Amino acid sequence: MNVSENIKTWNRRRFVQAAALTGLSSLVPSAVLSGKHLGDLMTANQQIPGKHPDLIILNDRPWNAETPAHLLDQEVTSMDRLFVRNNGLVPEKTDPELWTLEIDGESAIKPQTFTLNQLKSEFQHHSLQLVLECGGNGRSEFDPPAKGNQWTTGAVGAPKWTGIRLKDVLERVGIKDDAVYIGYYGKDRHLSGDPNKVPISRGVPMSKALEDETLIAWAANGEDLPLMHGFPLRLVIGGWPASTSGKWLNRITIRNQIHDGAKMTGQSYRVPCEPVAPGSTVPDEQMCIIESMPVKSIITYPKTGAMVKPGKSIRFSGHAWAGDHSVKSVAYSIDYGVNWSPLAVDPPVNRLSWQHWRGEVKFEKPGYYEFWVRATDDLGSDQPMVLPGWNPRGYLNNACHRVAIKVQS
Amino acid sequence: MKRLMVLIGSIVIMFSCQQADKPAQAVEDMEPDENAERIQTDSISGLVIDENFELIRGQCTACHSAMLITQNNASRDGWEQMIRWMQKDQGLWDLGENEPKILDYLSKHYGLKKKGRRAPLTDVEWYELKDEL
Known part of the structure; x- marks a missing residue:
C-alpha cells in the first residue's frame, strides 16, 4: 500500500x-x-x-x-509551477458548455448573463503575460508572526493569459455614473461545506477594472486553465494582490460602494493606514485595502546553496516586478549591501509583466557569501534589505531575496 | 438525556464541518520521525506527539488541515485569539474544559520564536554548481 x-x-x-x-x-x-x-x-x-x-x-x-x-527560472511561468492559493474547496461541477458569467450590481445599467461560448465569440481576444503574487508572499519572515499560510518567496508567477478585457464586457452591460468598485464571485465552496457561505469575494476599484490589462481569462500559456487555477474562467488582475483575480468566476457585480464581499473587510488583505510598531493591535477601521503590490525581485538561478570555485565567473538570473509600475533597474550585492552593482534588465513584454534580469559575478576569495538582489521601480522606490513595515496579517514583504553561495577551491 | 445532548452536539459538529472526528485511537498510525530523537511527530498530521496530542488532532483537524497549526507560531494569547476568531467567524464550538489543554499544547510546541528583522539563511542544501562560465 x-x-x-x-x-x-x-x-x-x-x-x-x-x-x-x-x-x-x-x-x-x-x-x-x-x-x-x-x-x-x-x-x-x-x-x-x-x-x-x-x-x-x-x-x-x-x-x-x-x-x-x-x-521559477522560466521567463513565462508554466502552470504546473504556478503557486496555488485557494480559500475554499475546488468546485465539483465545471462544465464549460454550461458555464455562465452574470454581470449585475447596483451600478450595472442592464444586468446580463453571458455563456462562456458567448464571451469567447462576441469579444476581442487578448493574450498578456501578467504577474500574480499573493498579498501574503513573504509572510513567514514577520516577527511577531502573522497567522495564516507561511509563504516564503514562492507565491508569485507570470504565465501568459488569454481572454477578453473585463472593460469590454462591463461596457456591453453599461456602467452607471455612480459605479465605484467591482466584486467577483466564483463557484469554489466554503471550507465549512455551508453552501450559503462564500469563501472569498474580492474586487478592485473601477479605475483598475477598466484597465486594458484586466482580463477575464479562460486560458494560460495556450491551454485551458487547469482546474486548480480556476477552470473554466477567472479574472486576472496583474500587479494587485492575486486574491483580486477570482477563480471559477461566475458573477461580477458592479457596485456603487467599495465591495464588501468575503475577505474585503476586517483585516483581510489590508494593512494599517498608518505605520505601526511590530505586534500592535490595529482596529479594523484603521486598516486600508492593499492596492498595487510593491517593487520586488527574485533570484531564480542558481538555486541557493551553490558551491563554486574561486576566480570563476558565475551567471545569475531572475525576475523583477513592481505592481502597477515597471522596474527601472536591478542591482546586486555580494557583501551584505555594502557595495551594489547594476544588472542587465529587460523591458517588460507588456505592461504588468515581470522583467528578467541577469548578470555574471566573479568571487575572488573563498568564503561564505550571500547574493542579494534589489530592484528599483520607475518611481525610484527600492526594495528594503530588512523587513518592511510590520502589519498584523503579514502582507507585502518585499525585502530583497538572498541566496547562499560558498566559494572553495 | 445526557446521551441525547451528546448526540445532538455530535450532529452539530458533523454538519458544521462535514468531517467529524474523534480523539484518535489509531496508535498504529503514529510513527516516530526518524530524524528526531526527542520530539516525535505524528506521521499523518505532522503534529508533535505529546500529552493531549490526540485531543488537538481530533478537535482541530475536524475542520482544517493540521498544516495550519504546524506552520504557525504564536504565544498562548495569540493562539487564544485564533480560537476566538474561529469561534466568531468559522463555526468553531465552545472547547470547554479542553481549551486550556489545547492552549498548553499549542504554546508549548508551536510557541513564539524570535526572528528579528532578517534571519540568517538556514536549511541551505549545499551542492556543487557545474556550469561555471
Whole structure:
C-alpha cells in the first residue's frame, strides 16, 4: 500500500469510525459517508494533481502551495509551477458548455448573463503575460508572526493569459455614473461545506477594472486553465494582490460602494493606514485595502546553496516586478549591501509583466557569501534589505531575496 | 438525556464541518520521525506527539488541515485569539474544559520564536554548481 492509499484509508476509517461510534451513520448524508469530500483531507505527503512535485505544500485543506525560487527560472511561468492559493474547496461541477458569467450590481445599467461560448465569440481576444503574487508572499519572515499560510518567496508567477478585457464586457452591460468598485464571485465552496457561505469575494476599484490589462481569462500559456487555477474562467488582475483575480468566476457585480464581499473587510488583505510598531493591535477601521503590490525581485538561478570555485565567473538570473509600475533597474550585492552593482534588465513584454534580469559575478576569495538582489521601480522606490513595515496579517514583504553561495577551491 | 445532548452536539459538529472526528485511537498510525530523537511527530498530521496530542488532532483537524497549526507560531494569547476568531467567524464550538489543554499544547510546541528583522539563511542544501562560465 502506498502512502496516499494509506492516508485515504486512514481518513476514511477515522471518519466512518467516528460516525459509527456516535451512532450517526443513518443520519449522515450518503455523499459524506461515500468519501466524496475526503479528497480535501489529503496530507503533506500528497501532490496536488497537475502540479510540479517539488512545490511546497503549505496547506492541504484548502490547497495552498508555493514554488521554490529556482523552479521559477522560466521567463513565462508554466502552470504546473504556478503557486496555488485557494480559500475554499475546488468546485465539483465545471462544465464549460454550461458555464455562465452574470454581470449585475447596483451600478450595472442592464444586468446580463453571458455563456462562456458567448464571451469567447462576441469579444476581442487578448493574450498578456501578467504577474500574480499573493498579498501574503513573504509572510513567514514577520516577527511577531502573522497567522495564516507561511509563504516564503514562492507565491508569485507570470504565465501568459488569454481572454477578453473585463472593460469590454462591463461596457456591453453599461456602467452607471455612480459605479465605484467591482466584486467577483466564483463557484469554489466554503471550507465549512455551508453552501450559503462564500469563501472569498474580492474586487478592485473601477479605475483598475477598466484597465486594458484586466482580463477575464479562460486560458494560460495556450491551454485551458487547469482546474486548480480556476477552470473554466477567472479574472486576472496583474500587479494587485492575486486574491483580486477570482477563480471559477461566475458573477461580477458592479457596485456603487467599495465591495464588501468575503475577505474585503476586517483585516483581510489590508494593512494599517498608518505605520505601526511590530505586534500592535490595529482596529479594523484603521486598516486600508492593499492596492498595487510593491517593487520586488527574485533570484531564480542558481538555486541557493551553490558551491563554486574561486576566480570563476558565475551567471545569475531572475525576475523583477513592481505592481502597477515597471522596474527601472536591478542591482546586486555580494557583501551584505555594502557595495551594489547594476544588472542587465529587460523591458517588460507588456505592461504588468515581470522583467528578467541577469548578470555574471566573479568571487575572488573563498568564503561564505550571500547574493542579494534589489530592484528599483520607475518611481525610484527600492526594495528594503530588512523587513518592511510590520502589519498584523503579514502582507507585502518585499525585502530583497538572498541566496547562499560558498566559494572553495 | 445526557446521551441525547451528546448526540445532538455530535450532529452539530458533523454538519458544521462535514468531517467529524474523534480523539484518535489509531496508535498504529503514529510513527516516530526518524530524524528526531526527542520530539516525535505524528506521521499523518505532522503534529508533535505529546500529552493531549490526540485531543488537538481530533478537535482541530475536524475542520482544517493540521498544516495550519504546524506552520504557525504564536504565544498562548495569540493562539487564544485564533480560537476566538474561529469561534466568531468559522463555526468553531465552545472547547470547554479542553481549551486550556489545547492552549498548553499549542504554546508549548508551536510557541513564539524570535526572528528579528532578517534571519540568517538556514536549511541551505549545499551542492556543487557545474556550469561555471
